[in-house]
Amino acid sequence: MxxxxxxxxxxxxxxxxxxxxxxxxxxxxxxxxxxxxxxxxxxxxxxxxxxxxxxxxxxxxxxxxxxxxxxxxxxxxxxxxxxxxxxxxxxxxxxxxxxxxxxxxxxxxxxxxxxxxxxxxxxxxxxxxxxxxxxxxxxxxxxxxxxxxxxxxxMLPADRRDKIERIAREFRDVRDIALALHVSVVGETVAPFMTGPDTVPAELRAADSLAYLSDDPSAAVDELQRRRDETGFTYVVIGSNSADTLAPVVAQLV
The missing domain is CATH 3.20.20.30 (Luciferase-like domain)
Incomplete structure (x- = not known):
């Protein structure tokens, strides 16, 4: 800020x-x-x-x-x-x-x-x-x-997707609780307060990390719906420096 x-x-x-x-x-x-x-x-x-x-x-x-x-x-x-x-x-x-x-x-x-x-x-x-x-x-x-x-x-940048999804499902097995997804990288844009200074967007993208989201609106919508349907993430947190980029995504998901 x-x-x-x-x-x-x-x-x-x-x-x-x-x-x-x-x-x-x-x-x-x-x-x-x-x-x-x-x-x-x-x-x-x-x-x-x-x-x-x-x-x-x-x-x-x-x-x-x-x-x-x-x-x-x-x-x-x-x-x-x-x-x-x-x-x-x-x-x-x-x-x-x-x-x-x-x-x-x-x-x-x-x-x-x-x-x-x-x-x-x-x-x-x-x-x-x-x-x-x-x-x-x-x-x-x-x-x-x-x-x-x-x-x-x-999440840490090195965390495997399946590990985070397993933890999320464990919560849902206990009780109905809202799950928030902490997305620190959108495209090539890194939210500095959400992750370490050595974060490399290409590495997160290649690893299919949950901390990464495409800056292409159509791809981002599909991925967020996938994460909601498969794991139960309904609350997504991004850095303010990606708000303009993902505004078309919000318009489609509202």
Missing amino acids: TTDMRAWREQVRRIADQGYCTVLMPDVPGWQPSPAPTLAVAASITDLRVGTWVYASPVRPAWEIAWEAHSLTQLTEGRFELGIGTGRPGIEDLVRDLGLPPVRTRERLERIRAAVEDLRRLDGPDVRTPVAMAVRGPQARALAAEVADIVTIA
Whole structure:
């Protein structure tokens, strides 16, 4: 995201006009303004849903995550989704730079559980803020199966398609849960906040990776329908730098 807020607001309006349903923001200090107030602005100037993708539990207390999430649900009149996870690769460096104590994997997951429990108490019986959880290892997957409404599998460029599809089917076998697909490369365009700097689009395309999607609208529509029918992915996340490219796809799938 750019720090030119006028350009950003124009981009958000254009994304809404193109038929996209949700604007998501990462949780990386220094990359953009803080997610909560920025998402509130996005929701105030469009009818889009908004969400975090994703809050990192090692750098945020559980009560703070819950409070912000519930507040955004109120401010957006129910258009907020809480995305939460244990942190992107390299999160340990950020934790150290912020002067915070190291957080082990078990504690990161405990914070996620506590945040969701606090959020459910704040929401009360008549409100439910959707929780999207980014997962990879078996402990995170088990927790997501308990507490999440939406699950995305944190993919690495080298991950085989059949491995990710197997994990997705395991979730669907447990219960009916929305599966989100994290597409970091569209054609030759790489979303920098969604994957590593050494990602090579040609390699992902050759490997038939789920992190890759063609920039040809017809091919992209066919592939997304295939992924939905075969594996159950119904929620697709792309980088904003590919929004214009895939706008014809959105028009066909809406």
